[in-house]
Each structure stands twice: as C-alpha cells, then as structure tokens.
Amino acid sequence: MIIEIGHYALILALATALVISVVPVIGARRSDRAMMDVASVGSLAMFMLVAFSFAVLTYAHVVSDFSVANVWENSHSLVPLLFKVSGVWGNHEGSMMLWLLILVLFSALVAAFGRNLPDSLRANVLAVQAWISVAFTLFILLTSNPFARLDPAPAEGKDLNPVLQDIGLAIHPPLLYLGYVGFSVCFSFAVAALLEGRIDAAWARWVRPWTLAAWTFLTLGIAMGSYWAYYELGWGGWWFWDPVENASFMPWLAGTALLHSALVMEKREALKIWTVLLAILTFSLSLMGTFLVRSGVLTSVHAFASDPSRGIFILCILLIFIGGALSLFAFRAPLLSAGGLFAPISREGALVLNNLILTVACGTVLTGTLYPLLLETLTGDKISVGPPFFNMTFGLLMAPLLVIVPFGPLLAWKRGDLLAVLQRLYLVAILAFVAAVAFFYVEHGGPVLAVLGLAAALFLVFGAIADLCYRAGIGKVSISVARRRLAGLPRSAFGTALAHAGLGVAVLGIVAVTTFETEYVVEMKPGQTVDAGGYSVRFDGISPATGPNYSEERGHFSVERGGVEVADVWSSKRIYTARQMPTTEAGILTFGLSQLYMSLGDATNDGGIVVRIWWKPFILCIWGGAVIMAIGGFVSLSDRRLRVGAPSRRAKPARPVMEPAE
Secondary structure, three states: OHHHHHHHHHHHHHHHHHHHHHHHHHHHHHOOHHHHHHHHHHHHHHHHHHHHHHHHHHHHHHOOOOOEHHHHHHOOOOOOHHHHHHHHHOOHHHHHHHHHHHHHHHHHHHHHHOOOOOHHHHHHHHHHHHHHHHHHHHHHHHHOOOOOEOOOOOOOOOOOOHHHOOHHHHHHHHHHHHHHHHHHHHHHHHHHHHHHOEOOHHHHHHHHHHHHHHHHHHHHHHHHHHHHHHHHOOOOOOOOOOHHHHHHHHHHHHHHHHHHHHHHHHHHOEOHHHHHHHHHHHHHHHHHHHHHHHOOOOOOOOOOOOOHHHHHHHHHHHHHHHHHHHHHHHHHHHHOOOEOOOOOOOHHHHHHHHHHHHHHHHHHHHHHHHHHHHHHHHHOOOOOOOHHHHHHHHHHHHHHHHHHHHHHHHOOOOOOOHHHHHHHHHHHHHHHHHHHHHHHHHOOOOOOOHHHHHHHHHHHHHHHHHHHHHHHOEOOEOHHHHHHHHHHOOHHHHHHHHHHHHHHHHHHHHHHHHHHOEEEEEEEOOOOEEEEOOEEEEEEEEEEEEOOOEEEEEEEEEEEEOOEEEEEEEEEEEEEOOOOEEEEEOEEEEEOOEEEEEEEEEEOOOOOEEEEEEEEOOOHHHHHHHHHHHHHHHHHHOOHHHOOOOOOOOOOOOOOOOOEOO
8 A cells, every 4th residue: 555655646746746837937927926935835845745755665675565566676585675775776767766856855955945046036946847857757657657566466576686786876876866966956047047038147156056066966976886887897997988977977077167157157247148058958968868878779787778668758858858948048048148258368268268178078978979879870880989089089178178277266357367377386387297207107107198197187186285375375474374364265265176186186096097007817726826016916716605695606815915915805706596697796905095906707627717907006096086076066065155155144135136138
C-alpha cells in the first residue's frame, strides 16, 4: 500500500506543478498578490510531495520489496545497506526521481529565501521552475514509473550493477545533479526577466549566488566522477573524454563563463544580453547531457537507458525549453539595453576575454561530442572523436586562459593599467618559472614543453596569493596593519583566490601525471618484482576470498624502498553471483600526492598473471585542485553580499531595482 501512496504523491506533485505553472503567471500580469503567492506555497508543497515519494522508493529498496520492478531489477537481499540506498538512483527510473527531487528542492529554496525578490519576478521564476517540473514529472509517470509492481513478486532481485556497488554512487550522482539542476534556477531567472522585459544589475546579483552554488556542486560532482572511474574501472586513467563525461563538463565551462559574466553585469551594468544568453545555454547543456545519458544514442558506462521512446520524450523537452527560451531571447533581446561601456584593458575586458575562451572551448567540446552522432544519423558512417582531438584543440584554447587569469583581479574596473599589473606580476612569473624548472629537474626530465605547463599552473597559484597580498598591502605597511586589512577583505575575495589557486593545482597535477607517469605491463609470478617510481613492487601471490554477494581472486603485493618494506596492497578480480558479472578492483597506494596503481589482468597458462602497474606522480593534485575550487565557491557563498543577493535585514528598504529596458 505504501508504494501506491508514493506513486499517488508523485501524481499530486504533478497537479501542484500544473497549478504553479499557470496561476502565478496570471497573477504577475494582473499584479494580484494572492495569485502570485501561490508560487511560493505551491513550490514548498510540491517539494514535500516529491520528497515523500522519493522516501517511499528508498524504503522499498531498503526492505528489498521485490514486488516493485525497480527494486527487483536493481537490488538484492545480500547487497550492503549503503548500496541499497544509493541503488535507488543507480538506475534510470530512480535517477530521474533524484533529478526531480533536486529540481523541486531548488524551487523550494527560491520560495523560502527569495522573499526579497520583487513579487512578480519571484512568481515568474517559480512558474518557469514548475514548467520544468511538469515536463520531468510527466516523463517519469509516462515512461519511467519507478513504482510499477510485479505479480507475483520474485523471491530475489537481479542485483545492482557491480560497477555501481561503490561509495562513489552515493556521492557522485547527487553532487552532479545539484550542479546540473541548480542551473535551472539561472535559466528560470533568465526566462522570467525576458517575460517581464526587465533586467539590470540587481537581477545579476540575485542570479550569481545560484550560479555559484550550482557551479560549486558540479565541480565536486565532476571531480568525484573522475576519481570514481579512476579507481573503480581499473584502467588507470582519470579522464577519457567520454561523451557523457563531456556532457557534464560542458555545463561547467558555460557555468564558469556565466559566473564571471554575471559579476561584470552586477558591478558595471554591462554584458546584460550576453549574461542572459549564457544562463539559457548553461541549463540547455545540462538538459542535453540528460538526453545523451538517457536516449540510448550513446554506449557508455555512464549511460542509463536505451529505450527510444524515452529519448524521444526528452528530445521533445529539449526542443520545447531550449527552443522556446532561445525564441523568447531572440524576440526580447533587441529591446534590452546593452549596458555600460568599458575599456578593453580593464577587469571587465579580462572577464570578457575569459568568457570568450571558455565559450569557444565549450563549443569545441560540443562539436567533438555531437559530430560523430550527427554524421552517423545523416550518413550511417561511424567515426570516433577521441582524446587526441580534445587534448589538442581544448588544450591549445585553454593555455592562454591560464596566463590571463591572474591579471583579472589586479586590473581596475572600467579602465585598467596593464603596465602596473605587469610590474606586480613579473616577480610572480619568475618565481613560477624557476619553481617549474626545479620541479622538472627533480622529476628527471621529460618533454621540455612541460616546463611551460608547470610554470602556468604555478603562476595561477602564486598569482592568487599575490592578489591577496597586494590587497592587504603586505610589504608596504606594517604587519599588524596588513593583518587587519587581510582580515577585512570580503569573503568573496578569498573565494576567488581559492578558486583560481585550485585551478592551478589541478593543472599542475594534469601536467605532472601526463608528463612523468610511467606504466609497466608485465607477466608476474609469485616472488617476482618490478621497479616503479623508485619503489620495488613484489607480487606475493593470489588467494580466493568472498564478499556478501561476490567471490574474488585477490592478488597481494608488497612494496619496498631501499630494501625495506613500506606498504602492501591487494588488487582483485571479482565475480558478482547474481549477475555473473566481473569487475576489477585496483590496488592503490598513496605516497604524498602521488600514487602506485596496480591492476590485475588475465591469468597465463604457466601460473602467472598479467599485471599493469602505474606510477602516477602528483595525480592527487587533480582532484585536490577541484576540491580547493569548490571550497572557494563555498567561501564566496558565505559572503553576505552573495547570499541570494540579500541585503541586511536591518537595512532600509531599497527602491525598486528592476528598471524597464530601453
């Protein structure tokens, strides 16, 4: 009975979303406060209904109710509790429920924390959110019902996909969806502003915190997904330019551009049209990512569904929302004022250049991702666009950005002095280059161009530190005064510095592991050793083991340095009983920021086994840099000025901030 109640709650959520889709819009047109208030109350009610429905589905997984088809297909009575819970979204139907839950959560947050917004704008934003909710609730109910029953109920489930039986499933999808779906708020703000024909700096101030929150979660989600694939798939890589990886990376690039563009708009009333377009495009790329994962057009470890009807439904959603928003933009954009002017050499100019590079890079990734699909659709020819294309094009496009980023915060608004900034940064550049050469020497050489990559990464890190030092006046005033100035800086300044430094740390890891990584593929028998990264790896043998729902062959390795054993590690090949599906569990040892990575291959006829061993210097910098960037995002969000653009409650009421466009 509880399952049917959960299903009914989802239907009630659809009815609520339909009401919110219509009534507040009419109320905004008529300036009817009561009708506009329906948006806030309805959004909170819709969240509670969807949350209850999601909780019912989770309960069915936890108690192993195999009368529910979704549970039978994706769970097993022997699966550990953690994987029963995370298995709720480890399938198409459940993941769409998580998508919808996060969507209505953001609607509820706007309703709860957007009380300082003009009534008509809040009503329209929540109505647009409800339009999206209607589309995806219909999609779930009509094509992906997670509450479908089986009669008679099977005695046992099919088990969760073994690749997904990992802590990564509990962390990666929720973080990724918080980013994906979080950009829906930016989209809704853009469409609402276009409906009203009004946009100004206050609009950007309201949009920027939502953009920052979504960008932060998406950063963490992408990083977690990369690390999960790295240690779970046993392939030794951290990024493969898989189309579904690209589908999450493109909204991140567009969202980064939107974040910087909204800053220009907030500070200088410039780039209004461009910022609105970016808000639409960023969420459009999120929707496209949803389509790629669930349409069946891709064969990927990330893909959930292969039902064409689902793909067609989502394609219709894309056409309606992306096409409708862009059509509205084309109609309204000529009526919007262009905004303030600024010199090319200025902070605005640096941010515009940043936007240009990011959007072109995003377009390159989009082209490489969709071109093979379009070619196959039109001609039937199958081609693959792999890492060489993306590494060459994307790398060349992003290289100038790494050099430009430290200049932006040091330039003045409206008109900057490039020579003065060069004088501030030349010492930073020299230190970065010297450190890069020393790094290169310690790692015993490699491609000479790697020095430039290392220098660019360190320039980002040192440049972020230098920005804070110049703001505090370190070296020009006494230590006590500098300390007070540093403590008095807004949190957003620290957040910006952390984000830029985190990017530098990630680039440092990418360059280091790409340049200095070593790989060994050897046939090993018990007692044999291989030298890797200055360590001696000895293979001790294979032993069987069993888990709650799998059996495995475990290989034991001892790691020595200078004749002294410093660690040991297990690597295994598992067979999951229910699905009879094999997986490879890599053995990973961490030494500082570097790792030894061991993966078992096939057994040989003479009693040996093929082993792949990698030495990956400074690879943890890649994910550590992403975490630092995310911390920077959270630090910026803690700045009162960025908390949904809210003024202090003690402040006097401000005059209306939305002005008609010219």
